[in-house]
Amino acid sequence: MCQANRRENMRKTKEDALKTRENILNAATDLFSTKGVEATSLLEIANHADVTRGAIYWHFKNKCEIFEALHERMHQNFIQIVMEDLETDHPQPLKQMEAVCSRLLTSLNDDILKRQALTLFLMKCNYIGEFSDFVAKQKQCKTQAMMLLKQYLERAQKKGLLPADSDIDILMTSINCYLKGVLIIYLSDPDDFDIKDMAPKLMRLFFSKLA
Amino acid sequence: MCQANRRENMRKTKEDALKTRENILNAATDLFSTKGVEATSLLEIANHADVTRGAIYWHFKNKCEIFEALHERMHQNFIQIVMEDLETDHPQPLKQMEAVCSRLLTSLNDDILKRQALTLFLMKCNYIGEFSDFVAKQKQCKTQAMMLLKQYLERAQKKGLLPADSDIDILMTSINCYLKGVLIIYLSDPDDFDIKDMAPKLMRLFFSKLA
DNA sequence: TGACACATACATTCGTGTATGTATATATCA
DNA sequence: TGATATATACATACACGAATGTATGTGTCA
Known part of the structure; x- marks a missing residue:
């Protein structure tokens, strides 16, 4: 039940974090493959993965x-x-x-x-x-x-x-x-x-x- | 002689203008083909063609x-x-x-x-x-x-x-x-x-x- | 209680588009 | 034919938004 009504800003467990990492990578794959790498901004990736740029910069140094x-x-x-x-x-x-x-x-x-x-x-x-x-x-x-x-x-x-x-x-x-x-x-x-x-x-x- | 000592900012004749247009296109071809279209800025094209962005915007509406x-x-x-x-x-x-x-x-x-x-x-x-x-x-x-x-x-x-x-x-x-x-x-x-x-x-x- | 996993806020840079300046080629007219 | 006006072919300056990187805040897991 606690699992069901998790609030938005609850801190994630380690597997949750891995999942967001995967989500970011999948979102990046999707956008990169359609718009190209250069034309895709980190904000777009973040939006597409339902996170903020903060999450991206936590898991990765930059787009590269x-x-x-x-x-x-x-x-x-x-x-x-x-x-x-x-x-x-x-x-x-x-x-x-x-x-x-x-x-x-x-x-x-x-x-x-x-x-x-x-x-x-x-x-x-x-x-x-x-x-x-x-x-x-x-x-x-x-x-x-x-x-x-x-x-x-x-x-x-x-x-x-x-x-x-x-x-x-x-x-x-x-x-x-x-x-x-x-x-x-x-x-x-x-x-x-x-x-x-x-x-x-x-x-x-x-x-x-x-x- | 007048031709030889042309100052930098002399206004160009029509064929000169066509030549700068060609120069811009050639510079764009070079940069686009190596860096990609998205990653190439109009400033880079201008520099590579020895003109300013003003010249580019005169001949073309935009990068597209x-x-x-x-x-x-x-x-x-x-x-x-x-x-x-x-x-x-x-x-x-x-x-x-x-x-x-x-x-x-x-x-x-x-x-x-x-x-x-x-x-x-x-x-x-x-x-x-x-x-x-x-x-x-x-x-x-x-x-x-x-x-x-x-x-x-x-x-x-x-x-x-x-x-x-x-x-x-x-x-x-x-x-x-x-x-x-x-x-x-x-x-x-x-x-x-x-x-x-x-x-x-x-x-x-x-x-x-x-x- | 600290490290974690982010979200938020801020500063800076870069690229774009436009507005303006400017010197000259070219058209116009006397 | 020469003087003048105007359009041309840019260069320069400015304003704006977008993207980046970083600094800081915040709630929670361990």
């Missing part, structure tokens, strides 16, 4: 640190899933990769937060000023993913699933571009793109031609 | 109108070239399209202004607030280009250069995604991507599999 936290959360939830999916040895690596890409894309249809996070980091962030530290981090992530992809393709080639004269570097870049292109075109107008229907077809079209 | 002018210039110089290239009937439409894409991409290697303009409009603009009018314009451009692409592929299919059972819509989307992906990945770090070498190979890889 919010961005950093989002980047961290993204890195945890997202990349890791793809990674561990790809690392398991599969008899048909190309089929697996196609399936992973397909699943990654179709999963965005229902997961709004993931979609927003991707929109934010793929389309709405320009790493300038205080954000310039992220360039190195982003680049590191990218090369890491590319290395994984490369190993993967080499494995496929050794198994005879790719022509022996295929240029792995070109293939790698090609896949990277294609996937990013699909992602960005989908994310730029999700309502205009039936990703559940299109993703498998688009992936099929691409991967079927590689063998 | 600068963006509009850039969009217009882009539309003139850029889309048109691709269009008229594709409209001429060619015996091998797919080869032609591959060549057009390849040329478009490699041309960016030397044309900094074109590169910046593309960077700006593909990666650094979020159409919100006053800029929301551009969404419709952008969408119209896109559907127009897509229609052209579709006609093109249908022509190729009728000539027997594409399998009769190819899904033109998927193909269309696929090409669109691929090209945009290559563009964005190149533009996001041009120094890390030898476009002159890569573009033909990437296009070859993609188009060779269609037939």
Whole structure:
């Protein structure tokens, strides 16, 4: 009962505080992904999360640190899933990769937060000023993913699933571009793109031609 | 002689005025493409163009109108070239399209202004607030280009250069995604991507599999 | 009773838009 | 053709709101 009639200004327990932190991050994700990072003020984030700027400045040093936290959360939830999916040895690596890409894309249809996070980091962030530290981090992530992809393709080639004269570097870049292109075109107008229907077809079209 | 010792504050002739207008637009293109539209102030643009904000407000109503002018210039110089290239009937439409894409991409290697303009409009603009009018314009451009692409592929299919059972819509989307992906990945770090070498190979890889 | 988790209040800066100043190009007229 | 008036192409100055960061207040959990 005491829980039910809590007054507004009651001091929060630790889990309450964590929840407000999450609310702030979710509000930031929402606003950043639609308005862009620069164009979003801390007041807007506060309003959208039903707190004041005071709460934001308690949990974060400034907007940049919010961005950093989002980047961290993204890195945890997202990349890791793809990674561990790809690392398991599969008899048909190309089929697996196609399936992973397909699943990654179709999963965005229902997961709004993931979609927003991707929109934010793929389309709405320009790493300038205080954000310039992220360039190195982003680049590191990218090369890491590319290395994984490369190993993967080499494995496929050794198994005879790719022509022996295929240029792995070109293939790698090609896949990277294609996937990013699909992602960005989908994310730029999700309502205009039936990703559940299109993703498998688009992936099929691409991967079927590689063998 | 009078020309040589012109004082700073001499009033400009009409062509001088047009030149300062161009300077402002070029400065805006440079800053917008690196810092993003929102993060760039009119003062920065003015400094970068060696004028004051007074000059900017003389030529343009506000930042949005600068963006509009850039969009217009882009539309003139850029889309048109691709269009008229594709409209001429060619015996091998797919080869032609591959060549057009390849040329478009490699041309960016030397044309900094074109590169910046593309960077700006593909990666650094979020159409919100006053800029929301551009969404419709952008969408119209896109559907127009897509229609052209579709006609093109249908022509190729009728000539027997594409399998009769190819899904033109998927193909269309696929090409669109691929090209945009290559563009964005190149533009996001041009120094890390030898476009002159890569573009033909990437296009070859993609188009060779269609037939 | 102190540290915590905020809300509130304040100072400062930055960007914008507008108002005004000003020197000259250009049009007009004698 | 030259003198004058006017519009042009800016530069400068000012006023305003928005956003930021910080300082301080406040109630409660532990």
